[in-house]
Structure formats: structure tokens, C-alpha cells
Amino acid sequence: MMINSVLFVCLGNICRSPTAEAIFREKARRRGLSVIADSAGTAGWHLGKAPYEPMQTTAAEFGYDLSPLRARQVVQKDFSNFDLIIAMDQQNLLDLKTLTLRANTAHLRLMGAYISAGSPPDIPDPYYTRDFVGALKIIEQAIGNMLSAQWPK
Numbered sequence: 001m002m003i004n005s006v007l008f009v010c011l012g013n014i015c016r017s018p019t020a021e022a023i024f025r026e027k028a029r030r031r032g033l034s035v036i037a038d039s040a041g042t043a044g045w046h047l048g049k050a051p052y053e054p055m056q057t058t059a060a061e062f063g064y065d066l067s068p069l070r071a072r073q074v075v076q077k078d079f080s081n082f083d084l085i086i087a088m089d090q091q092n093l094l095d096l097k098t099l100t101l102r103a104n105t106a107h108l109r110l111m112g113a114y115i116s117a118g119s120p121p122d123i124p125d126p127y128y129t130r131d132f133v134g135a136l137k138i139i140e141q142a143i144g145n146m147l148s149a150q151w152p153k
Contacts, residue, residue: 002083003035003083003084003150003151004034004035004036004083005035005036005037005038005081005082005083005084006024006035006036006037006038006082006083006084006085006086007037007038007039007040007074007078007081007082007084007085007086007106008020008021008024008037008038008039008040008086008088008111009039009040009041009042009074009085009086009087009088009092009096010039010041010042010087010088010089010092010123010125011041011042011043011088011091011092011125012041012043012045012046012071012127013039013040013041013046013071013072013073014041014046014049014050014051014052014055014071014127015051015052015055015125015126015127015132015135016088016123016125016126016135016139017039017040017041017088018039018051018055018066018069018071019051019055019059019064019066019135019136019139020039020086020088020111020139020142020143021037021038021039021069022059022064022065022066022069023059023064023136023139023140023143024037024143024146024147025037026063026064027143027144027147028147028151031147031151033147033151035151036082038082039069039072040072040073040074040075040078041071041072041073041074042073042074042092042095042096042099043073044073046071047071047072047073048070048071048072049070049071050066050067050069050070050071051066051067051069051071052127054126054130054132055126055127055132055135055136057132058126058132058133058136059136062136062140064136074096074099076099078106079099079100079104079105079106080104080105080106081106082106083105083106083107084106084107084109084150085106085107085108085109086109086110086111086146087108087109087110087111088111088122088123088125089110089111089112089121089122089123089125090110090121090122093108093110096108110122111123111139111142112142114142114143114145114146114149115138115141115142115145116141116145123135123138123139123142124138
């Protein structure tokens with residue numbers, strides 16, 4: 001499957017999915033890949049807002065800039081505009097499956113599919129757990145594995 005675009009999805013689009021978008025963009029840039037990346041939430045609570053400040057601070061400490069990103073909600077066109085849609089947890093994946101139409105051309109995957117065997121399938125939400133570093137490190141590992149699997153050198 002040729003992948004030219006990826007959408008990362010979490011609940012509010014202020015912690016996990018914008019972090020995944022920023023990490024993916026940076027790692028793809030370093031590999032010389034030209035892949036479109038975006039992020040969205042299944043809920044619309046934070047539309048137009050910047051990522052959560054503690055998540056931005058943590059990401060910046062690891063060299064990732066979330067500041068230009070703004071929260072948006074998944075829309076029907078995303079299922080045809082993106083080749084791959086990555087859900088941060090099983091509930092996000094279920095929500096995406098209820099939103100998609102049969103004409104969906106995007107492949108839906110769980111971010112946990114890119115984490116080593118035996119790891120939990122869900123990326124813990126640091127908005128609730130308060131473990132911003134832990135969530136970022138899990139996302140960073142998953143993105144690295146995803147890049148190696150989807151775009152081998």
C-alpha cells in the first residue's frame with residue numbers, strides 16, 4: 001500500500017495526535033520523505049485551540065514544535081483525503097469506524113500496532129494521566145516503528 005498522507009486522531013486533538021503529527025513530520029523530514037501529515041480529534045471541544053500547554057512544553061524539550069498546530073475535528077472528507085488514519089486508542093478507532101462511510105478509502109490503524117508486542121494497545125492520554133513525557137516517548141517509539149514498517153530505507 002502506497003501511503004502519501006497520514007492523519008493522527010485522538011479525542012480532543014490537543015495532546016496525543018498533535019504530538020504524533022509533529023514527531024512524524026520531523027522524523028519523515030529527516031528521512032527525506034514527502035508525506036502529508038495532519039491530526040484531528042473525534043470530539044470538537046477544543047476546535048481552533050493550540051495544543052495543551054504542558055504537552056507543548058514537553059514536546060519542545062524533545063525538539064518538537066506543536067505551537068503552529070490547532071485542534072480540529074475529524075470530518076467525512078478525511079476518510080478519502082488520507083491514505084492512513086491512525087487512532088491513538090481503541091475508543092478513537094471505534095469512533096472513527098462509526099464515522100466512516102462505505103466509500104472510505106483510508107486504512108484505519110491503531111497506533112498501538114506500531115509498538116512492540118506485549119505493550120498496551122492504547123496510547124495513554126496525558127491530559128488525564130499527567131504523564132506527558134511517557135506519552136511522548138511511546139508516540140516517538142511508535143512513529144519510529146511505523147516509519148520503518150511503511151517506508152523502509
